[in-house]
Amino acid sequence: MTAKNAREEILEGIGRALHGERKAGPLRGEPVPSAPSDLDQLVSEIKKDCEQRRGELIEQFQSELTRVGGRFHRATTAEAAFQYIEEVASVRQAKRIIAWETKVIDDIDLSGKLEEKGIEVLTETADQEFIPAAAASDIGVSGVDFALADTGTLVLLARKGQARSISLLPPVHIAVVKPEQLLSGLSDLFPLLRREAEAEGRDLSSAITFITGPSRTADIELTLVVGVHGPQQLHVVLLDC
Amino acid sequence: MHVNSESFIQDSTVAVQNKTLQTRLRVLTGFTVKRNLLFAELPDGEALRDRAREIKEETIGNLDSYLTQLEENVVRLGGTVHWARTGNEARAIVLELARKNNVQRVVKAKSMVTEEIELNEALEQAGIEAVETDLGEYIVQLAHEKPSHILAPAVHKSKGDISELFADKLGVANLKEAEEMTVVARKRLREKFLTADMGVTGANFGVAETGTIVLVENEGNIRLSTSLPRIHVALMGIEKLVPSLDDLAVFLKILARSASGQKMSSYVSLITGARRAGEADGAGEFHLIILDNGRTRILADEEMRESLYCLRCGACLNVCPVYQKIGGHAYGSVYSGPIGSIITPAFAGLEKSKDLPFASTLCGACREICPVRIDIPRILLKLRSDWAEGKHDNAGPPLLEKVAIKLWAFAMRHRIIYNLVFRMPAFLQGPLLEDGKLKRLPFTLGGWTQNRDFPALARRSFRSMWSDEK
Numbered sequence: 001m002t003a004k005n006a007r008e009e010i011l012e013g014i015g016r017a018l019h020g021e022r023k024a025g026p027l028r029g030e031p032v033p034s035a036p037s038d039l040d041q042l043v044s045e046i047k048k049d050c051e052q053r054r055g056e057l058i059e060q061f062q063s064e065l066t067r068v069g070g071r072f073h074r075a076t077t078a079e080a081a082f083q084y085i086e087e088v089a090s091v092r093q094a095k096r097i098i099a100w101e102t103k104v105i106d107d108i109d110l111s112g113k114l115e116e117k118g119i120e121v122l123t124e125t126a127d128q129e130f131i132p133a134a135a136a137s138d139i140g141v142s143g144v145d146f147a148l149a150d151t152g153t154l155v156l157l158a159r160k161g162q163a164r165s166i167s168l169l170p171p172v173h174i175a176v177v178k179p180e181q182l183l184s185g186l187s188d189l190f191p192l193l194r195r196e197a198e199a200e201g202r203d204l205s206s207a208i209t210f211i212t213g214p215s216r217t218a219d220i221e222l223t224l225v226v227g228v229h230g231p232q233q234l235h236v237v238l239l240d241c
Numbered sequence: 242m243h244v245n246s247e248s249f250i251q252d253s254t255v256a257v258q259n260k261t262l263q264t265r266l267r268v269l270t271g272f273t274v275k276r277n278l279l280f281a282e283l284p285d286g287e288a289l290r291d292r293a294r295e296i297k298e299e300t301i302g303n304l305d306s307y308l309t310q311l312e313e314n315v316v317r318l319g320g321t322v323h324w325a326r327t328g329n330e331a332r333a334i335v336l337e338l339a340r341k342n343n344v345q346r347v348v349k350a351k352s353m354v355t356e357e358i359e360l361n362e363a364l365e366q367a368g369i370e371a372v373e374t375d376l377g378e379y380i381v382q383l384a385h386e387k388p389s390h391i392l393a394p395a396v397h398k399s400k401g402d403i404s405e406l407f408a409d410k411l412g413v414a415n416l417k418e419a420e421e422m423t424v425v426a427r428k429r430l431r432e433k434f435l436t437a438d439m440g441v442t443g444a445n446f447g448v449a450e451t452g453t454i455v456l457v458e459n460e461g462n463i464r465l466s467t468s469l470p471r472i473h474v475a476l477m478g479i480e481k482l483v484p485s486l487d488d489l490a491v492f493l494k495i496l497a498r499s500a501s502g503q504k505m506s507s508y509v510s511l512i513t514g515a516r517r518a519g520e521a522d523g524a525g526e527f528h529l530i531i532l533d534n535g536r537t538r539i540l541a542d543e544e545m546r547e548s549l550y551c552l553r554c555g556a557c558l559n560v561c562p563v564y565q566k567i568g569g570h571a572y573g574s575v576y577s578g579p580i581g582s583i584i585t586p587a588f589a590g591l592e593k594s595k596d597l598p599f600a601s602t603l604c605g606a607c608r609e610i611c612p613v614r615i616d617i618p619r620i621l622l623k624l625r626s627d628w629a630e631g632k633h634d635n636a637g638p639p640l641l642e643k644v645a646i647k648l649w650a651f652a653m654r655h656r657i658i659y660n661l662v663f664r665m666p667a668f669l670q671g672p673l674l675e676d677g678k679l680k681r682l683p684f685t686l687g688g689w690t691q692n693r694d695f696p697a698l699a700r701r702s703f704r705s706m707w708s709d710e711k
Contacts, residue, residue, distance in 0.1 A: 211508060220403055
């Protein structure tokens with residue numbers, strides 16, 4: 001029983017079942033990246049369209065997010081975004097916050113101001129083992145890569161500075177979204193992801209996560225319970241400045 | 242695939258009288274109501290279903306090429322691809338990976354394919370702890386039961402049952418509300434996640450062009466299973482492919498709507514290879530096991546092929562008048578309900594599951610709701626016909642039935658014999674009539690009248706009345 005035998009036997013079996021003696025048909029799927037000129041044009045059309053409809057998209061995003069149990073807050077300055085996060089931290093009596101290491105989060109300057117109030121602010125490069133630190137945090141603060149208006153969905157790409165656990169292990173997740181990150185829906189997303197993949201060198205990010213509302217289950221008598229394995233609360237701060 | 246479908250008649254007879262079970266199952270209609278509302282407000286909902294079916298036709302029709310493409314991409318990304326002809330081979334691959342990496346504890350996401358190959362049993366026999374982490378699966382595992390619904394594995398259990406179970410197995414007594422029980426499970430399972438060496442998941446989709454595995458969930462346990470342990474093993478049936486990301490978008494729009502009446506599940510994870518250099522979390526090793534386990538056989542049968550389009554959304558279970566009365570366990574297979582009644586015989590053999598294709602009223606509700614429009618009633622009829630014609634080894638109707646059908650066919654072709662044979666009972670039925678109805682037919686015909694009355698046969702046939710009128 002070698003792996004190679006199983007592979008060939010399965011592929012041959014499929015070939016016989018499908019084509020008999022005939023050869024397999026051509027593949028329809030386009031390899032990544034698809035023809036750059038088309039993709040460039042498509043991406044710029046999507047961006048233009050989303051820019052023109054931004055007000056409408058924000059409204060729709062807010063309504064869909066709220067419908068699935070997320071909380072929406074609009075901040076017009078980095079200072080206002082900080083105040084909202086501070087407020088959530090104080091309500092939750094947070095002792096420790098773990099945050100992405102990206103520009104949007106740096107601009108809000110969490111660590112500088114929160115540590116004065118005795119709240120520890122960590123990132124993935126802190127001098128501690130990361131996963132236990134994230135698991136012991138009360139709040140995770142992240143940015144996003146995209147947000148989808150028609151379903152109220154956040155799209156997060158795993159990469160250096162954007163650890164997966166931050167939006168997953170703490171009981172509260174606060175995501176900071178910039179208005180220009182809003183897309184109308186999934187159909188806009190995938191061309192942009194292809195573009196991201198090109199920038200990263202041919203491949204998609206190792207983990208792309210769509211987040212639509214807080215973690216939920218209905219496994220006991222189909223009663224909706226929020227916050228089973230992932231965060232119980234999802235806050236979205238739209239940083240519009 | 243191991244099945245217990247031979248006792249379907251007995252098991253379903255017991256289940257159909259279980260009013261408590263039916264009360265539990267009634268909540269599932271909530272999924273259908275929400276599903277219908279969401280599809281009604283989706284402007285291109287029906288077109289999306291057509292498109293999804295076309296994509297499945299295209300992918301399954303060139304499956305060998307797409308599988309090779311997926312494999313190339315996963316390998317290029319540093320992942321390992323394993324191929325398993327049978328459940329046995331798949332179990333052996335997981336066990337070998339666990340041994341090689343000194344794995345003590347495995348956290349498992351809900352996955353029909355791991356249920357199909359009975360992975361937990363194999364891991365436990367090898368002394369490895371396998372923890373189901375989906376809340377419903379965790380409950381079912383604690384109770385040493387099998388899931389009874391694709392999407393809601395513990396739908397057959399009441400809050401009271403689960404409260405007793407948690408008191409008994411976890412030593413936490415007097416839990417009243419679903420919230421409290423969920424908190425207890427969260428704490429227990431969080432410890433398991435943080436100390437597990439390996440995460441095992443299924444795969445809702447494999448994207449050939451990018452080498453991506455797509456996982457759809459609501460709880461976050463799949464994200465934890467792929468983000469925390471050092472090894473991620475994904476098991477995927479050969480049929481789960483889509484060619485490209487654009488195709489994936491079509492399926493993501495219809496899957497959650499069909500499964501749970503949500504526009505989008507809480508979490509969708511697109512996993513493309515293992516963690517890359519510089520990332521702080523995510524599994525460092527990624528293994529994909531591609532499983533056949535009878536699927537190639539289904540592929541070869543053109544009449545059965547479309548059963549491989551199934552997304553495992555569970556919508557057909559929720560609308561099925563038979564499933565609603567008997568629940569999932571009576572089917573004796575991990576795949577229950579209408580879709581189970583066609584794929585269980587295909588996987589395990591019709592001789593082991595001959596009653597399942599007959600466990601349907603052929604009302605067509607399953608075909609109506611199926612997101613990829615699988616014609617389940619047609620396949621049920623085909624399986625019934627295969628059975629009647631004895632197309633399978635050691636399978637076919639009993640001798641008496643065969644003789645009776647032969648005689649019937651003979652009489653139908655001979656007018657005089659037909660008149661003689663079929664007029665006689667009208668005169669002989671007298672002693673059997675109660676309130677003008679046949680309530681108990683004699684001998685082997687008694688099956689007809691076990692649960693319903695047979696109307697009295699008319700003294701005069703329609704044919705003779707017709708000729709009088711003329």
